[in-house]
Amino acid sequence: xINLRSNKTVRVAQADWDDWRWQQRHSITDLQELxxxxxxxxxxxxEIEKVNTRYPFSVSPYYLSLARQPSLTDPILRQCxxxxxxxQSFPGESADPFAELKKSPVPGLIRRxxxxxxxxxxxxxxxxxxxxxxxxxxxxxxxDAAHPANLERIITYLNKTPEIREVLVSGGxxxxxxxxxxxxxxxxxxxxxxxxxxxxxxRLPATLPQRITPELVRMIATYGPIWIxxxxxxxxxxxxxxxxxxxxxxxxxxxxxxxxxxxxxxxDNEAVLRQLFTxxxxxxxxxxxxxxxxxxxxxxxxxxTPERGRKLIRKLRATTSGLAIPTYAADRLDAPSKIxxx
Ligand SMILES: *Cc1c(COP(=O)(O)O)cnc(C)c1O
Ligand code: SF4
Numbered sequence: 001x002i003n004l005r006s007n008k009t010v011r012v013a014q015a016d017w018d019d020w021r022w023q024q025r026h027s028i029t030d031l032q033e034l035x036x037x038x039x040x041x042x043x044x045x046x047e048i049e050k051v052n053t054r055y056p057f058s059v060s061p062y063y064l065s066l067a068r069q070p071s072l073t074d075p076i077l078r079q080c081x082x083x084x085x086x087x088q089s090f091p092g093e094s095a096d097p098f099a100e101l102k103k104s105p106v107p108g109l110i111r112r113x114x115x116x117x118x119x120x121x122x123x124x125x126x127x128x129x130x131x132x133x134x135x136x137x138x139x140x141x142x143x144d145a146a147h148p149a150n151l152e153r154i155i156t157y158l159n160k161t162p163e164i165r166e167v168l169v170s171g172g173x174x175x176x177x178x179x180x181x182x183x184x185x186x187x188x189x190x191x192x193x194x195x196x197x198x199x200x201x202x203r204l205p206a207t208l209p210q211r212i213t214p215e216l217v218r219m220i221a222t223y224g225p226i227w228i229x230x231x232x233x234x235x236x237x238x239x240x241x242x243x244x245x246x247x248x249x250x251x252x253x254x255x256x257x258x259x260x261x262x263x264x265x266x267x268d269n270e271a272v273l274r275q276l277f278t279x280x281x282x283x284x285x286x287x288x289x290x291x292x293x294x295x296x297x298x299x300x301x302x303x304x305t306p307e308r309g310r311k312l313i314r315k316l317r318a319t320t321s322g323l324a325i326p327t328y329a330a331d332r333l334d335a336p337s338k339i340x341x342x
Contacts, residue, residue: 012061018241020210023060024176027126034059034081038070047072051082055135055298060126063207066236075234075266080127085301093297095136098333106153108144113337116166119145119154121185124176127207131261131302133294133331134172145169146177146185155188162194168229170201175211179219186223198226201259205230205245206237212245221252230258230285234267235275243283250284257288260326262309263302264293270315277316277324287326292341294331306330306341313342 016022028034031049034057040048048057059080067076072083100110111117121144123137144150158164167189174182189195200220204211220226228249232238249256258280260267267273277287290313293303313328329338 017062018210020208020213023062023208023210024124024126026061027058028061028064029056029058037064038067038077040070044072047084048082051084051086055082055086055130056128057082057130058126058128060208062210062241063127066239068236073265075272076236078266079129079131079233079263081130083130083301086130086298088300089297090300093295093300095297097133097295098331100134106150106157108147108150109154109157111164115163116168117158117161117164118168118170119174119185121145121169121171121174122176123172125171125173125203125207126176127203129203131263131293131296131299133296133299135296135298146181151185151188155192158189158192158195165194166197166199167195168199168201173202173204174200175202175204175216179216182216183219183223186220186226190223196225198223199229200226201229201231203231205242205249206232209239209241209245212248214248217248217252217254220249221254224254226254228254228256229288230256231260232258232276232280233260233263235272235279238276238279238283246283246285256283256285258285258326259289259291260287261291261293261302262304262312262328264304266302268304268308268312270312270319273312274316274320274324277326278320281321281324287324289338290326290328291338292328292330309341 028037031045031052035045057080063076063080067074072078072081098112103112104110108120109117110120145154158167169185186198189198230246246256260276262268267276280287292306292309293299309328313325316325327340328342329340332339
């Protein structure tokens with residue numbers, strides 16, 4: 001079986017490939033391994049090496065296999081391989097663009113909006129997305145809410161703050177927690193009387209759909225109402241495995257929406273976005289937000305102008321179902337909510 005559709009192929013047993021722990025163990029995190037899988041121009045290798053000292057890279061064999069071209073212009077590789085642009089910084093950018101570190105009343109909980117709070121639970125993203133606005137924290141403070149002592153403080157805070165009625169379980173990657181640890185977190189949240197809705201934000205349906213096991217889905221469904229927010233940026237991410245993972249979730253009665261980040265040379269294209277959003281809709285997943293790429297340091301090469309984003313949305317409106325159109329929005333420091341740009 002050929003698993004890597006790049007020009008160097010690796011043969012792996014199907015059972016291993018379908019096992020998320022195998023995928024995690026075989027995450028590609030060093031340049032030598034990457035070069036074994038992918039033939040790249042020397043210039044690209046040097047670029048990756050340099051950026052890697054500041055921002056590490058990690059990619060699951062599964063996600064790497066979605067790439068079509070061994071080049072940084074491939075929409076999959078562009079999202080997961082370091083690029084020189086990450087070492088540049090521009091006015092208006094910041095390592096912590098939304099001052100999350102200051103808006104954390106207890107470790108692991110970020111509160112920027114009145115009625116909802118966000119928990120950072122786990123830094124183990126199987127794919128480190130180059131556009132991530134939390135890339136500053138990959139190595140450290142994304143894991144806080146999973147620590148038992150912190151969880152106690154978070155639950156105490158939520159019990160004392162009844163205006164918070166929704167908790168977003170985020171990361172990093174919350175679904176990389178072991179089932180029991182996630183179950184403990186969800187059951188503790190469920191017992192806070194003022195918490196009406198739990199939202200789990202995950203990129204795994206795109207980057208490691210093997211993790212969405214029947215046991216995990218069953219467990220999550222017991223703590224409903226829970227909404228799952230996936231993060232899909234390109235139709236190449238909607239594979240059979242990804243579709244099957246989402247199907248399981250939806251069939252278990254867990255509603256799903258999806259967020260997309262508008263990324264230059266990845267998805268800033270009418271046909272690509274239309275395909276992504278209409279396919280999501282067929283999967284019973286409502287496209288929720290199209291985010292303007294956040295002003296995190298080292299992400300300028302991904303940003304397009306708001307005018308371009310608006311134009312893309314206008315074109316989509318003229319050609320497809322309103323249900324398939326997400327809200328184009330930006331996140332702004334100190335705003336009371338996400339800001340629609342449409
Ligand atoms: C984006 C975000 C939310 C959720 O905002 P919605 O508009 O409800 O999706 C909540 N808390 C934080 C800290 C966020 O960044
Ligand atoms: S999965 Fe989310 S938190 Fe993790 S690197 Fe990607 S965008 Fe960042």
